[in-house]
Amino acid sequence: MSPIRKPDRRGFLTGGLSLGALSLLTGCDLTDNEPAQRLLWNMSCWNDRVQGWLFNPNRLAPTYPESAVDRVFRYNAFYPEEQAPQLDPTTYRLELSGSIGDKRSWTVDNLYQLPRTSQITRHVCVEGWSRIGKWGGCPLRIFLEHVEADLTKNYVGFICADGDYTSIDMPTALHPQTIMAFTFADQILPRKFGYPMKIRIPTKLGFKNPKFVVALSVTNDYPGGFWEDYGYNWFSGS
């Protein structure tokens, strides 16, 4: 069964106040809204649980022919395109932590040596729009096995160079279509879409597909996520 996020570990209600929320919160809002907010958080946790049950590890996201690919793919982030991080391939490192046997960091060249697969799948945004794109890279499962990660742990967490961070359940991390993407539309992953590496997960909403990934951890401690800590549903499966 997939891991269940514990409400008391979640967000800023009872612990781990995120800095942004802390600076904006006033005591009045907290007391005025706490019961309703708590109810909504609990319902969101319940929805995580239900989605964990609904998730079928063998169920593949629909794939499409090349002709279905959207030629102009939509850019979407919480900052304008020109502010996207520009990572230097000579200094970039993917850092590993948590329950991983071989924690040596990875250069871009090392990552590019990994076996590759590609997929044409639908990226569905939490806002409602969707686009079909083509991504190529290494199945995350192969990478996790390669670095001797403990696959019995609950979560895989990601930290991104753009200030984003997120985490997914282990069953999704091991899903055959969950890949470390190095290419988009058969080209090197462009800066705006997360050069050098994003995690492409067609079984989750777009915001659960982190870009500019610079750190990966395997853990049982719920790592949360940037938008998730602000109240977006954690599992957000498709």
Added chain:
Amino acid sequence: MMDHGVTRQAQPIVLHPLIIRITHWLNALAIFIMIGSGWRIYNWEPLFGFEFPAWMTFGGWPEVSQHWHNEEGLAGALQWHFASMWLLFVNFLVYLVYGLTSGHFRRTMLPIQPQEILRDLRAALGGQLAHRVGERNAVQSALYIGVITVIVLTALSGLSIWKPVQFQELTAVFGGYDAARYVHFFCMAAIVLFLAVHLALTALVPKVLPPMITGRAPRRR
């Protein structure tokens, strides 16, 4: 016509059993939250060239939402939408199971003939259709059967938007992810139209409202 006949002359008749009243008002609450939060979710990626005015949408005031969610209210609307869907689902299921097993649907909505609907519709539009508390005319029956069907379709199209991978066959039935959003929208629109008629008729014939709260109506002569 009535769910329970009461024989003694002095007592009012029980028009709506308790379970129907409870599920009716819980359904009203759930639908209100679903539509209000759905309108705000729509506004984030409108299907058509219009948006719903922010004040008509549901999911927390923008300033409050900035505090909780670091944005103007999508997260709040999503939280309410995906919380109240459970209220709608459980409540509607209770209503359907009761309606089907108790004979409530059969008694109140069936049989229904197309000619009857046309006849009653013509009479209603001409202002000739008398309302008798506790009795439904054919137009009402058709409307209730219609809205129940539409609510089921709304839930199914909603599921296919929520889970286009896990329920991909269902999503395909609605023509794919993007098409399912349109189906979901038009189902919502149909429910809103029903509500407009439902509320207008209640305003025209206000005596139908108390029985939906107390369950009782004065005995007809």
